Structure formats: structure tokens, C-alpha cells
Amino acid sequence: MQNDKPAKKSILIIEDCEVTTERLCLLFKDTFRVLLAATASEGLAMLSEDISIVILDYMLPDKSGLDILKEIKTRYPPISVIVITGYGTEDVCQKAFRLGAIDYIKKPFGTAEIKAKVEFLMEIHNKGLERRQPVFIGTLTEGVENTLKGIPSDILNGIIRAKNYIDKNYISSIHISELTKKAGMNRTYFCHYFKLITGYTFKDYLTIKRFKMARELLKNKNLRISDVAEHVGYTQKYFSEAFKKSFGIPPKKSED
Helix, strand or coil: CCCCCCCEEEEEEEEHHHHHHHHHHHHHHCCCCCEECCCHHHHHHHHHCEEEEEEEEEEEEHHHHHHHHHHHHHHCCCCEEEEECCCHHHHHHHHHHHCCCCCCEEEECHHHHHHHHHHHHHHHHCCCCCCCCCCCCCHHCCCCCHHECCCCCCCHHHHHHHHHHHHCCCCCCCCHHHHHHHHHCHHHHHHHHHHHHHHHCCCHHHHHHHHHHHHHHHCCCCHHHHHHHHHHHCCCHHHHHHHHHHHHHHHHHHHC
């Protein structure tokens, strides 16, 4: 009789440390199909469309993990890659995100942490998505981490604080240093997680926030275009040009 059980999703672990490999294998072998590689060349040879997630060590005996990451994302863009390292710096972290890593974890890592991240990513792959769809930003409030498992609560709540700060101060000139301070994280992590969670860079989100408010203000017949522009933090010339570029019509036409 044919087995109707769905095939297990595949995880490829590219790691030369036997202790770490054994730990990860024990963690996932009952739930997923786990493939193991101790070198870059072995790992690259195992790549296929059947693999959903690669857990990749940054330091390997024959090649840099970042070089492998680049090749993985070139050959199989839908594969989610989690980079793990015991020698991490912010520069390495930034490069990993830039090359397409979905996450970056420093050793020693907690079992619960990496398990939650992998299960979260598998849930996304099961829905046929290459990456998690952004959360509707208007619904973000502190304490929603249970609905966003896989993202640590301190990171999630930090992004929420930064988003709320933009909402309250969008008229002002906001610098990223203000947001990273509110979020309590460095620039690299902030930029990565803000876009991952909201779907926007912080600059795009700020622009959208300003223009949404501008469209409402333009309904007021008593306000001039220059008044609306000033209210959302722009000069009239820049506002008119940017508004038309965004909506395809000059701001005057939105008054009707």
C-alpha cells in the first residue's frame, strides 16, 4: 500500500565541527531529512531543489562560508540560509545579510533559538513562499512574539519601538542612529529585521507614512500645497515632485 505521508523537508548542515553537527542532527532528525557535509565542496555537491534550509558555518576548512552562501543564493535562490559562527563581527554579519542570509547566529547558540528559527522557516516553505510575507505594520504591538515565532522577542519589540517612534515623529528629520537606539540593536541587525518584519526599509516606511498623511490633509480645502508639504516634513517643490512620482498625479488633483 502506498504511503500517503508527505516527504520530510530537507535541511543541509555544512559544518566541520563534529560536536555542533551532532547537536544539530539530533535536534532535527526526527522532524526533517538531515544531510551533513563537513566541507564546502561536499555541501555544494549536495545542493538541490529538495533542500529548504542550509545551516552554514562561516569558517570551513576549504572555503569561506560567505563564498558558499553567494553560490547557494545564485544557484538556488529559494533556499533559506542560516549562517552560524563563533568568530562573528558586525562586518561579517552585514556581509552575510547582504549576500542573502535569512539569519545569522553566533556560537554558542541555544537549542530552542535555532529550533524555533528552522521550524518558522519550514512553515514558510510549506506555504510555497521563498521568504516570510511582511507583517501588516499597523498591527504590530509589543507582546505579539507568540504569533511571530522564530524572531526573538527582544528583536521584535525593538523593531516595534522604532516603528512607533517613526509614527510619532515622521514630520521631523529622522536619522537611523535614533532608530537603532530605540531598537537597542546595531545598524546591520536593525536594517535587516526592520525590512524582514515590516516589508519596508525604514526610509520607505517613513516616506509611505508621510504621503498617507499628506493625502488626508489634501482633502482639506483650506490648506495650501505648501502647508501640507511643510506638515509632512518636505519643501513644496520636493513634495510635489515626489508625490507625482509616487501616485502618478500632482497633489492638487488629490484635493477633489
